[in-house]
Amino acid sequence: MDPIAAKYIGAGIACIGMGGAGVGVGAIFGHYLAAALRNPSAAQSQFGNLIFGFAVTEALGIFSLLIALLLLFAL
């Protein structure tokens, strides 16, 4: 296979990983919302945990985006 073509295909495949991060971020916010509606008084105290979980999960999606971008522009 042409190495340039393989590079672009690889960048596309690497982006599939972002789907997993999307599922994870959705689960975090969905569960937070469900729990916050059950017990609104406790919701505010868990906001920090929500943002922390979001950032850690989102970072995994960023890792695969990083691989794709490096394949496209840097390597």
Next chain:
Amino acid sequence: MADPIHQFQISKIYTLGTIGGHEIAFTNSALFMGLAVTGIAALMVGATASRSLVPGRFQSLAEMSYEFVADMIRSTAGPDGMRFFPFVFSLFMFILFLNMLGMFPLGGFTVTSHIVITAALALLVFLTVIIYGLWHNGLRFFKLFVPSGIPIVIMPLIVLIEIMSFISRPISHSVRLFANMLAGHITLKVFAGFIVMLGAYGIGGWIGAILPLALTVALTALELLVAFLQAYVFAILTCIYLNDAVHPGH
């Protein structure tokens, strides 16, 4: 299209000399680190120079950042962790200022988008945890790898997993900050490139460029949030890791 990687290039500003054939130069990276340190020092010293009971704008900013980091340490590492307050506070403010300085358009340089910087910071935290943990707890520090209440049969497996996760900490710690800043800034530049490319197609292209322009504005707002969030995540992970050094054993 303009190269979106170009913004991360390190350029020499002033050559100081050579050591062993390697050029030692004052670079734009060093300039922005200096700017960040100057900014933090000016904020913290200037805000607390004329202390008043009812704080003004800058004094409340300094007090808020103190309280923010102090609460973070107390809630994750307990009151014993407060001896690491200067360390965590410096890390948090340094990374926050570097990330925010990187958000400046036209010549802003993101120091934290280089793995060498974030890896150095993460290794600093990692070695602090090991050295302080061994010095403060002695061999009890290794209880960190042996969780209590685990059946003896699967203990070797658990210990192996705990050691692996401990060793991989500096990698994930540094790559998280580096990758977020790098990928975020490249995404911004790619979307900004769409506007220029569409603009070359005349009036129809200008109308089509409205969407990428709006997206670029929205992404800039998201990047500002990420710049703060990643400094926060780096600091809170530092606190969680330091908690292991202060209180080993689960």
